[in-house]
Amino acid sequence: MNFTVAIVGRPNVGKSTLFNRLVGRRLALVDDRPGVTRDRREGEGHLGDLTFTIVDTAGLEEAGPETLSGRMRAQTETAISQADAIFFMIDARVGPTPVDRAFAAVARKSGKPIVLVANKSEGLAGEAGRMDAYSLGLGDPIPVSAEHNEGMVDLYDALVAALPEHTAVQREEAKAAAEGAHPIRVAIVGRPNAGKSTLINRLIGEDRLLTGPEAGITRDAISVDFVWHDQTFKLYDTAGMRRRSRVDEKLEKLSVADALNAVRFADVVVVLLDVDNAFEEQDQRIADLVEQEGRALVIAVNKWDLAEKKPGAIGKLRTTAEEKLMQLKGVPLVAVSGLTGEGLDRLMQAILDAHEVWNRRISTSALNRWFEDVVSAHPPPAVSGRRLRLNYITQVKTRPPSFVVFCTRADAVPDAYKRYLVNSLRDTFDLPGTPIRIMLREKSNPFEHKAKRKN
Known part of the structure; x- marks a missing residue:
């Protein structure tokens, strides 16, 4: 369904820069002088998987209808009346002005x-102005930098919520196209004789893979398509993975290397355990390997038909998993x-759920609201009498969810504090079981070159 979005705001807040960013070409003239744009300009905008008509408008100014500024304002008001939604833009470095407040009422x-849209929010210079923008009564200000292509994910989320x-x-068409083009790759791994090949044969409904009571039948990582x-899924059956000290034959070493390769290229890894001796040391090592590789993980306890069905048995296994796999x-x-x-x-649904969490993205605004609360509740410890400052956080990628925290003295932040942040992230944003990466970056000191000159 096509829709139209009009970018409005007072002159020189960056409307044309955002317009050019969304259409992917330099269609609108951009200059530091206010009032460059006079007519409405339309283009095909793209934001994530959305395509829509985007309208660049002249800056809103108070003026009589007979003046040039007045006629420009009439053009902008027409664009507002014809649009399905409005991007109301302010300059975050200046904050809301009386003109912004007047035209917020018009919008x-x-x-x-x-x-x-709080434009020019790169760095911390626009933080105060963005916070003041709540006073306009237009909802949460979305921090973006149209010039530096920052905040587009948050703008996407806000547009989806608005329309x-x-x-x-x-979004559904894009999701279907993506799923149709790229099957979810699932590697089934575990110790020898855990029942990996039998499980895949049952899933696809045919004896595609050789099975038997002997351990180590599977040698190559075999892929099987499954819907x-x-x-669509691509399932990978892999060789059983024993402790390294027990692997002495060259052929078995090659088989294990092939299994490790399947893990590295998988989207989701199912670690298959034998119900009679689940969570042995080797099972934990395999799960650790999956976490280190950053793959989505599902634990499957096989041969459940042979287990004694005591009340609470599955609950005890989940408790054991929490204790053994704290990360x-x-x-x-x-x-x-x-x-x-x-x-x-249930296994296939768990694979889909794990894949969705592994691909999850969190908006920067929600992240920083959480970050402010969690750091205030439990500030990082002082090191050598000096306080550590954690400034802000942003998500840099998915698969797995990965975040960068900008701070002072990144090397001094304790690992325990990073674990505290990871656990809070997991609980707050519902990221169960997936690997989470937090990287620390020191903000550059803008006065550092001046200090060097003095020296």
């Missing part, structure tokens, strides 16, 4: 969904039987 009277019905169709609920708190655990097919639907 509100239109009745259109409004996204308040849920208009954006839903495009479940219209989602993967909340990792999904499913009881299955490759022989009878018990629990396989």
Whole structure:
């Protein structure tokens, strides 16, 4: 469903720069002087998987209708009336001005969904102005830098929230296209004779892989295509992974290397345990390896049909998983039987859920609200009598969710404090079981070159 968004605001806040950023070309003239844009300009805007008509408008100014500024304002008001949503832009480095407040009232009277865009928010110079923008009564200010291409993910989230019905169709089409083009790669790993090949045969409904009571039948990592609920998967059966000290044959070493390669290229890894001796040391080593590689993880306890069904048995296994795999708190655990097919639907749903969490992105504004609260509640410890300052956080990538914290003295932040941040992130934003990466970066000192000159 096509829709139209108008960018409005007073002169020289960066409307044309954002317009050019969204259309992907330098269509609108940009200059430091105010009032460069006079007519409405339309283009095809792109934001993530959304495509829409974006309208650049002249800066709103108080003026009589017969003047040039007045006629420019009339053009802008026409764009507002024809748009489905409005990007109301302010300059975060200046903060809301009386002119911004006057035209915020005009935008509100239109009745259109409004996204308040705080432009020029790169660095910390725009933080105070962005906070003041709440006073405009237009909702959460979205920090962006149109010139430096920052904050576009948050702008995407705000546009989706403003126009849920208009954006839903495009998002579903993009999701279907992405899922159709790239099957989810799932590696099944575990110790020898855990039942990996039997499990895959049951899933695909045929004896595709050789099975038997002997340990170590599988040598190569074999891929099998599989469709479940219209989602395509590529399943990888792998050789059993024993402790390194027990691997002495050259062929077994090659087989284990092939299994490790399957883990590295997988999206989701299912660590298959034998119910009779689940969570042995080697199982924990394999799960640690998956976490180190940054893959989404699901624990499957196989041969559940042979287990004595005591009350609370699955709960005890989950408690054991929490104790043994503390770095993967909340990792999904499913009881299955490759022989009878018990629990396989639950396993596939757990794989889909783990894949979604592994791909999850959190908006910068939500992240920093959480960050401010969590650091205030438990500040980092002082080191050698000097206080550590954690300034702000941003998500730099997914698969797995990875974050950068900008701070002073990055090398002095204790590992325990980083674990505290990871655990709080996991609980607050519902990221169970997936690996989480937090990297520390020191902010550059803008006065450092002056100090060097004095020396």
